Amino acid sequence: MSNIVRKAEEAKTRLQQLSATLTSKDGAATVTVNAxxxxxxxxxxxxxxxxxxxxxxxxxxxxxxxxxxQAARRITEVMxxxxxxxxxxxxxxxxxxPAPEVPEEQPQVVPQHGFVLNEExxxx
Numbered sequence: 054m055s056n057i058v059r060k061a062e063e064a065k066t067r068l069q070q071l072s073a074t075l076t077s078k079d080g081a082a083t084v085t086v087n088a089x090x091x092x093x094x095x096x097x098x099x100x101x102x103x104x105x106x107x108x109x110x111x112x113x114x115x116x117x118x119x120x121x122x123q124a125a126r127r128i129t130e131v132m133x134x135x136x137x138x139x140x141x142x143x144x145x146x147x148x149x150x151p152a153p154e155v156p157e158e159q160p161q162v163v164p165q166h167g168f169v170l171n172e173e174x175x176x177x
Contacts, residue, residue, distance in 0.1 A: 060135045067131045073123040077116040081109060088128055090121040090151060118151070125150035 054062075071088040081101040085094040101109055129147060136142040 064131050064135045071127055073120040075116050075120040077112045082113045082116050084117045084120050086120045086124050121151045
């Protein structure tokens, strides 16, 4: 097996196993995302008790975004030996991934009362 094929197989295996798990600063939520950034697990810590739902939702989203950015960094670490850290292919890959830095502060919570129309409903 050629060196490039071996490296590609190793990268494929590592990407299939890649995940990122982060806990919110306040300990209310822990999320795990896979290499594509899809949410795999969500759990709530004792601090989630009594937190207003809109604030808890914002915490989950912010924590998931940070986990997605961490997974993206790991993808580039896996792919760099295969395609070259400074290659055009790496630049293209990095453009497709979430921004590397996601603010760690809690996003502003905008209370949602009643219901929210989805995009399709808003356009009718």
